[in-house]
Amino acid sequence: MSMNERVNQKEFEYRTSPHLHSKFSTTKVMWLVNLSLLPCLISAVIFFGFYQLVIVFTAIVFSVFTEFLIQKLTKQKVTITDGSAFLTGLLLALTLPPNFSLSATAIGSIFAIGIGKQVFGGLGYNIFNPALAGRAFLQAAFPVEITTWTKPAFSVDAVTSATPLAAFKYDKVLTELKLLIIGNVGGCIGETSAIAILIGGIFLILIGIVNYRIPLAMIVGIFLFGGIFNVIDPAKYPPPIFHLFAGGFMLGAFFMATDYVTSPFTSKGMWIYGLGISLVIVIIRLFGGVPEGVMYSILFMNAFVPLINRYTIPKPFGLKE
Amino acid sequence: MIISIKKTFKGGVHPEEYKELTAHKSFEEIPAPEEISIPLSQHLGKESIPVVKKNDKVKIGTLIAKENGFISAPVHSSIAGTVSSISKTFLQTGFQKTSIVIKKDSSNETEFLQPLDYDTVSSQEIIQRVREAGIVGLGGAAFPTYVKLSPPSDKKIDYIILNACECEPYLTRDYRLILERTEEVIKGLLLIMRATNVQNGVIGIEDNKPEAIEKLKEVLSNYPQIRLIVLKTKYPQGAEKILIKAVLGREVPPGKLPLDVGVIVQNVGTAIAIYDAVTKGIPSIYAYMTVSGKGIKEPKNLIVPIGTPLKNVIDFCGGLTDDAKRIVIGGPMMGFAQFDLSIPVTKATSGLLVLTEEEVKEYPETNCLRCGICVSVCPLNLTPTRLVRLIQKKRFEEAAKLNISLCMECGTCAFSCPAYIPLVQWLRLGKQWAISNKV
Numbered sequence: 001m002s003m004n005e006r007v008n009q010k011e012f013e014y015r016t017s018p019h020l021h022s023k024f025s026t027t028k029v030m031w032l033v034n035l036s037l038l039p040c041l042i043s044a045v046i047f048f049g050f051y052q053l054v055i056v057f058t059a060i061v062f063s064v065f066t067e068f069l070i071q072k073l074t075k076q077k078v079t080i081t082d083g084s085a086f087l088t089g090l091l092l093a094l095t096l097p098p099n100f101s102l103s104a105t106a107i108g109s110i111f112a113i114g115i116g117k118q119v120f121g122g123l124g125y126n127i128f129n130p131a132l133a134g135r136a137f138l139q140a141a142f143p144v145e146i147t148t149w150t151k152p153a154f155s156v157d158a159v160t161s162a163t164p165l166a167a168f169k170y171d172k173v174l175t176e177l178k179l180l181i182i183g184n185v186g187g188c189i190g191e192t193s194a195i196a197i198l199i200g201g202i203f204l205i206l207i208g209i210v211n212y213r214i215p216l217a218m219i220v221g222i223f224l225f226g227g228i229f230n231v232i233d234p235a236k237y238p239p240p241i242f243h244l245f246a247g248g249f250m251l252g253a254f255f256m257a258t259d260y261v262t263s264p265f266t267s268k269g270m271w272i273y274g275l276g277i278s279l280v281i282v283i284i285r286l287f288g289g290v291p292e293g294v295m296y297s298i299l300f301m302n303a304f305v306p307l308i309n310r311y312t313i314p315k316p317f318g319l320k321e
Numbered sequence: 322m323i324i325s326i327k328k329t330f331k332g333g334v335h336p337e338e339y340k341e342l343t344a345h346k347s348f349e350e351i352p353a354p355e356e357i358s359i360p361l362s363q364h365l366g367k368e369s370i371p372v373v374k375k376n377d378k379v380k381i382g383t384l385i386a387k388e389n390g391f392i393s394a395p396v397h398s399s400i401a402g403t404v405s406s407i408s409k410t411f412l413q414t415g416f417q418k419t420s421i422v423i424k425k426d427s428s429n430e431t432e433f434l435q436p437l438d439y440d441t442v443s444s445q446e447i448i449q450r451v452r453e454a455g456i457v458g459l460g461g462a463a464f465p466t467y468v469k470l471s472p473p474s475d476k477k478i479d480y481i482i483l484n485a486c487e488c489e490p491y492l493t494r495d496y497r498l499i500l501e502r503t504e505e506v507i508k509g510l511l512l513i514m515r516a517t518n519v520q521n522g523v524i525g526i527e528d529n530k531p532e533a534i535e536k537l538k539e540v541l542s543n544y545p546q547i548r549l550i551v552l553k554t555k556y557p558q559g560a561e562k563i564l565i566k567a568v569l570g571r572e573v574p575p576g577k578l579p580l581d582v583g584v585i586v587q588n589v590g591t592a593i594a595i596y597d598a599v600t601k602g603i604p605s606i607y608a609y610m611t612v613s614g615k616g617i618k619e620p621k622n623l624i625v626p627i628g629t630p631l632k633n634v635i636d637f638c639g640g641l642t643d644d645a646k647r648i649v650i651g652g653p654m655m656g657f658a659q660f661d662l663s664i665p666v667t668k669a670t671s672g673l674l675v676l677t678e679e680e681v682k683e684y685p686e687t688n689c690l691r692c693g694i695c696v697s698v699c700p701l702n703l704t705p706t707r708l709v710r711l712i713q714k715k716r717f718e719e720a721a722k723l724n725i726s727l728c729m730e731c732g733t734c735a736f737s738c739p740a741y742i743p744l745v746q747w748l749r750l751g752k753q754w755a756i757s758n759k760v
Contacts (some may be wrong), residue, residue, distance in 0.1 A: 012648055014660045016746060018732030019653040019676060020490065024739040025684040029692075082687065124688035124740075211697065265693025265706055279510050309707070316724040317562065317701040318574040 026123075029209055030083030036200035037090055037255065043183050043193035047152040052189045056093040058102045062109035063089030070118040084123050093132035094190025095248065095295065096138070098150040104142050108134040128302045129262045132295050139295070149186040163187045164246040165291035168206060168238055170256035180245035191251040198213050201254030210258045213267060217274025218253040219244065224275075225282040237286055249281065252294040262302045267313035269305075276301045327528065332565045332700040333555040336490050336654070338529060342613045342620040343493045347501060350624045352402045353635045357628030358410050358420040359385065363667040364457040365464045366392030371421060377404045380432040382604050385421050388452075394465045395455040399606035399626035400536065402426045413650040413657050413664050423628070434602035442561050442599055445514035454598035455605045455668070459590030460484060460559065461651060463669035466591055470516050472580045479583045481519050482568055483592060484509045485526040485533070486552065486559035489652025491613045492672045495589035497622045498609060499533040500524075502593060503540045507547065512599055514546075517585060522547040525568045527554040556654060557731040561586045563700050575727050590671065607669045612638045616645030616675030618717065625666045632662040634673055647681050649674040654732045683701025687740045695734035695744060701727050705734040705744045712751040720751045721760035728752060 044052040067085035071078045080086075084279060092112050112134025120126040139146050148162055163186045164175035179185050185192025191197075204210035226240030243249060248256075257263060257277055264273050277297045284293025361369045369386035379385060379398040386396040402425040409421040434454060437446060452467035472478055483506075487495040492516075501508055504539075507524075514522050524541075528536055528551050550568050557563055562573045564586060571582040579586055590609055593689055597603040606627055613620040618639030625634060631648070635641060649656040651672055666673075695705035703724065711720040728748050735744040752759075 011645075012658075012660065013646055013681070014658050015647075016658070016749075017649075017730070018745065019647060019649055019656065019658065019674075019681055020735050020736060021681075021683060021741070022334065022336070022737050022739075024737070025741060026687040026690060026739050027684065029690075029739050080685070101331075122688065124690050211693065243707050248480040260690040260692035263691075263693075265691055265696045266704065267697065270693075313704050313707065313723065314577065314696075314702045316703055316727050317566075318577070318727070319573065319724070 012077035024209070026084075027082045030087055032209055033204065033255075034083055034087050034090060034205065037094065037190070039196035039199040040190035040193065040251070042093055043196035044094070044098075044189045047154075047183055047192060048150060048189060049153065052098055055096060055100055055102065055105050056090060057191065058105045059093035059096075060086055060089035063092070063113050066113040067118065070114060071122075075234045076122065079123065085113055088117065088130045088134070092134045094251065095131065095135045095188050097146060097148055098189055101142075101145060104138060104145060107141070108138040111137040120278065124261055126261055127305070128299055129256055129259045132256055132299050135295055136299060152184045152186060152192070154184050163291065164242075168242070168246075169285075169291040174238060174242060174244065174256045177241065177245065180242075188248060191248040193243050194250045197250040197254055201250075204254070210254070211270060214258050214263055214274045215253040217271045218249075218257060218278045221275040221278025222249065222281065225279050229282065229286055232318040233252070238240050243282065243285065247285075247292045248294040252277070252298055256294070257298050257301075262305060264305050264312065265310045266309060266312040266314060268314070269308040272308050272312065273301050273305065276304065327549060328567050329553040329555055330558065330563050330700055332698050332702070332733070333557060333563075334698050334736055335555055336736060338406050339491045339613070340493050340496070340529070342491065342615075343611050343622050344496060346493075346497070346620070346622050348475060348497055348609065348622045348624050349403060351626075351629065351634065353425060353626045354629055355404070356422065356424050356631045357397060357400055357630075358422040358665050359399065359628035360410065360412055360418050360420045360667055361386050362412065362418040363396065363463060363627070363669065364394045365462060366390070366394070368419060369393055369396050370418075371407055373404050373421065375404055375406060378402075379404060379423060380430040382431050382433045382606060392465055392468055394457050394605075395453060396421075397455060397604040397606050398423055399628055400425045401428045411661055411664055413659060413667070413670070415657070420628075429584050434598065434604060436602040437599050439512075440720060442512070442515075444516050444518055444658045447512050447595070447599060448705055450599050451516070451595055454594070454603070455671060456591065456594045456598060457605065457698065459594060459609075459669050459671065460588035461655065461669060461671060463667075466587070466595070469585055469587070470513065472517070472585070476580045476585055478517055478519050478525060478585055480521045480569060480582060481510065481514050481517065482564060482584060482586045482587075483522065483524045484561070484564055484586050484588045485524055485530075486561055488527065488554070488556045488557075488559040489654055489656075489672070491674055492611045492652050493613075493622060494611045494671050495759070496530055496533050498589050498593050499530075500536055503536050505596045506589055506592050507537075507544055507728060509541060509594075509596035510547065510587070511544070512595050513585070513587055514593065519585070520546065523568055524549045525552055525564050526550070527552050527558060529554040557700055557733060560700070560729060560731060562667075562729075575724060579640045602606055605668045608666050608668060610666065610670050611672045612674075613672065614649075614674040614676045615680055616642050616647075616677045618642060625670075628665045629735050630663045630665055631659060631673060634666060635662065642677065644677045644679070645675045646678045647676045649676060650689070654736065655730065684741050686742055689740050689742060692739060694737045694739065698733045698737050700731065701729065703728060705748065708751060709742065709744050709747040712747050717751060717754040717758070720759070721755045721758075725751045726755045726760070
């Protein structure tokens with residue numbers, strides 16, 4: 001076919017610039033985040049056994065199925081292959097206690113997608129992190145089950161089934177840092193191993209999917225606010241490094257608070273948001289009725305995101321002073 | 322001469338460069354076609370006025386249209402032959418404009434301007450020559466160069482920046498000009514400095530062109546008055562305002578021009594055009610351009626007589642591949658897609674790209690993820706996601722308040738958007754509203 005014929009047959013696209021695109025797409029981003037949670041999944045199996053995979057599988061299946069069902073019923077385009085419902089299920093499962101009941105897991109997943117995400121309009125429109133919304137619902141609905149912990153696999157005498165945060169809150173027992181970093185402590189399925197979380201988290205930062213500002217702001221915040229109280233009374237308040245590695249802080253900092261949809265899009269906003277989360281975490285952990293506060297802190301700050309965005313819109317080029 | 326390394330600006334992206342397709346290829350001259358159509362709107366500003374009529378004989382370099390008002394430029398013939406008609410043709414921007422169609426004869430006679438002596442030519446003479454040679458900014462905007470070289474007397478200019486960034490992927494025109502005509506590029510810059518009576522000359526180049534940097538360093542040792550600044554490679558560093566920020570740290574306020582912060586920026590191609598016009602008397606009748614992309618069989622760097630149809634350029638480069646998908650004039654980030662291959666090459670055509678399915682591959686658009694990547698990459702510190710959401714809801718006033726008119730449509734946001742939202746198109750819509758409502 002001659003060149004002119006090809007032009008006449010509209011074989012060439014006629015559209016406006018830019019004509020190139022980066023290699024990222026929504027689907028790719030979501031699946032890469034899913035992939036980066038693989039180390040957490042492995043640590044879960046190592047410390048709490050293969051059964052955790054069944055919980056993860058259940059959460060994912062019910063999340064994806066709920067998304068499918070709602071999109072079908074409301075006659076939207078079905079987007080279950082984009083990996084976002086999969087991610088919600090996976091993240092929810094990682095925040096549940098080991099050996100958690102499968103029926104409750106399923107209920108949490110349905111809530112996470114149905115109420116946490118689809119009610120607001122689906123991907124991109126939800127105000128609260130869907131996985132944490134599901135987790136909060138389970139906390140209210142199954143208060144006993146969700147605080148029933150299992151001993152990690154390689155129990156030594158010092159290790160109890162109680163989470164390090166509970167051990168400190170109620171018995172003033174400070175868990176050894178080494179155990180916290182490796183993850184050989186009681187806790188939720190995917191939150192105990194700082195190393196596993198860091199591998200995935202740093203991977204996401206390096207390939208440019210996660211902005212470093214939110215995790216960094218949270219870490220700075222936990223040292224700042226945790227440090228202040230520790231200085232005031234070291235016997236009563238644990239050192240900030242304990243706050244950093246205990247409980248769900250690491251998982252929250254790298255995988256929950258960094259959820260695109262429910263975190264600020266401005267640089268300044270990310271700092272405010274991250275610092276705010278850490279402040280609330282410290283307050284809940286030290287003065288609240290429960291030992292852990294990461295989930296509530298993130299949900300709390302989620303609510304402020306639209307406001308933070310509004311007031312942190314950067315000054316455009318050429319308008320600074 | 323001071324070399325400071327790795328200055329840059331905030332934001333931006335680093336697309337795959339694809340410059341290796343043509344970086345090693347010397348300029349080739351493409352033979353003039355049998356018939357050319359030279360548009361009278363090759364520059365920003367008013368269309369030039371024809372000074373020839375049907376059946377007039379013209380030579381290479383003959384003036385065929387004169388400037389029309391202050392912001393305009395004369396046009397010269399790029400071949401020797403006979404004017405066969407003055408008619409409307411499509412331009413690369415998609416508009417139909419008047420062109421002078423010339424049929425080639427075998428004479429090949431030239432009618433250039435009187436060459437001037439490089440050592441003694443005065444400021445006034447340089448500006449006059451730039452004006453009569455019809456030189457326009459060859460970085461893409463095609464703004465008449467003599468206007469830029471004659472700032473109002475109340476504006477104090479203290480820096481001339483030679484833009485050697487060539488930050489658009491694929492393009493290697495400026496790179497090849499620096500390699501092949503190093504001394505002349507520098508002399509072009511010196512002529513600009515002499516014309517504007519400015520003592521500080523700076524060449525801004527990105528660190529992805531080590532050979533060009535070496536070459537410049539070597540020759541610049543004889544020209545201590547010019548500084549070479551090596552910048553970290555990032556798009557859109559070659560945008561005038563961004564380059565000024567990267568090199569000098571000065572920010573041009575919205576609605577103002579570089580000369581308001583004491584700077585004039587000229588592109589490498591323009592510097593060569595000025596050198597050729599002054600010392601050889603050659604008017605602006607050749608486009609130095611890169612023809613590249615995976616959809617063209619033999620990517621090349623070419624010297625093309627203006628008015629040559631794109632079809633001839635493509636044929637000269639071996640034709641299209643079977644998977645050619647999009648034909649673009651300019652760079653891939655800001656260039657114009659073409660629908661008709663009879664469209665002529667103009668003075669400021671710096672590239673012709675034929676992109677394949679693989680290169681322009683796009684995924685379906687999804688909801689905005691609020692990821693903020695567009696916010697962090699915007700070199701002008703705008704918030705594309707917010708602006709676009711406002712525009713989609715027709716809340717134009719609010720978008721205007723957030724300085725939408727500042728957007729230069731560089732495409733950095735749309736390039737990065739994982740949701741594949743056509744951000745630039747939406748922003749253009751909002752800008753259009755702001756322009757027509759004078760906000």
